[in-house]
Amino acid sequence: MSRPWNFAAGPSTLPLEVLQQAAAEMCDWNGSGTSVMEMSHRGKHYSRIRDEAEADLRTLLAVPDDFEVLFMQGGASAQNAIVPMNLIGRAGLGRADYVLSGHWAGKSFKEAARYGDIAVAATAESETVIGGHRFGPWCWLPDPAEWRVRRDAAYLHLCANETIGGVEQAVMPDMAALGAPDVPLVADMSSNILTRPIDFSGLGMVYAGAQKNAGPAGVTLTFVRKDLMGHALPHCPSVFDYANVAGAQSMFNTPPTYAIYVAGLVFKWLLRQGGVAAMD
Ligand SMILES: Cc1ncc(COP(=O)(O)O)c(C=O)c1O
Known part of the structure; x- marks a missing residue:
């Protein structure tokens, strides 16, 4: 079998080992007699798959205990709305700042403008x-020393890797140096998650559609600092309220079980390769 290299955006190459394992387990997962696709998401088999996926992801990225790991749906595009709906109302702030680095940050900015006072x-x-x-x-990144961040912004959003423009914010800015030590950073890491360690210290949340670096489309990897949850705007759909999703261990509704299972196999594969340090 010849497998092409796939450098395109959108769903990307999965490790052959992962595909082969998924194929071998397709009709009978671990002697359960069922496919992962057919399992109850609340049953013991799937609970194990989900719990291991979260634990492995936490290990890979050294996710601090004060962050929830949520497996959500709707892709990174849905987060463009879900983020402001959850975070902008914190302490009645109602405002957030965005770094415009290219196509994807622009989309996030445009969507967020529907939910509050959004500034560049x-x-x-x-x-x-x-x-x-x-x-x-859109072929360069503004120097963080020149960013204008409002001290009372609910968050500062950036796209850590502009997949189309090809510019990466590899090092997260120091919010204290920007004069906004209490403003949490929100990073769209859809196309560079799991390619290097993440310094969570200034981050309030990270999100990434899984389909580029972690598995099939259908699951969004979402990391939210616990103290930022619980402030969703009244019209935020219940299913997109981070506090609800966290309270239900990402099973507020039926999760994308098969996508989480394959992502879990990728996490195990990444651990076998030496983790994100080796990827870096
Ligand atoms: C950086 C970035 N953000 C957001 C998106 C949109 O992701 P999704 O298709 O999961 O909504 C993409 C897709 O290519 C992307 O590369």
Whole structure:
């Protein structure tokens, strides 16, 4: 069998070992006599699959205990609305700042504008010259030293890897140095999650559609600092309220069980490769 390299965006290559294991277990998971697709999401077999997936993901990224790991649906695009609906109302703040680094940050910004007072902290929309080199619009990242962050913003959103423009915010900015030590960072890591360790210290939340780096489409990996939950706007759908999802161990409704199972196999594969340090 010849397998092409897939450098395209969208769903990407999965490790062959993972696909082969999923194929071998397709009709009978671990002697259960059923496919993972057919299992009750509240039964003992699936609970084990889910719990191991979360534990392995926590190990891979050294997720601190004060963060919930949520397996959600709707992709990163849904988070563009779910994030402001959950976080913008904290302490009645009603405002959030966004770094415009390209296509995906722009989409997040546009969606968030429906939920509160949203401002641009920095933008890469114009040409610039850095170190004598000319960069076109959306081909560079504004220097964090120049970002304008409101001290009373509920959060600062950035896209850690602009999948289309190809620019990566590899190191998270120091919010204290930006004059906004209490503003949590929210990072869309859809296309660089699990490629390097994450420093959670300034982060309030991280989200990533699984389909690029972690498994099939259908599950969104979501990490939310616990103290930021419980402030959802009144019109936030119950199923998208982080506090509800966390309270129900990501089973507020039927989760995307098969996608979580395959992502779990990828997490185990990543651990066998040496984890995110080896990926980096
Ligand atoms: C950085 C980034 N954010 C968001 C998205 C949208 O993700 P989804 O299709 O899971 O909604 C993508 C998809 O390519 C992306 O690369």
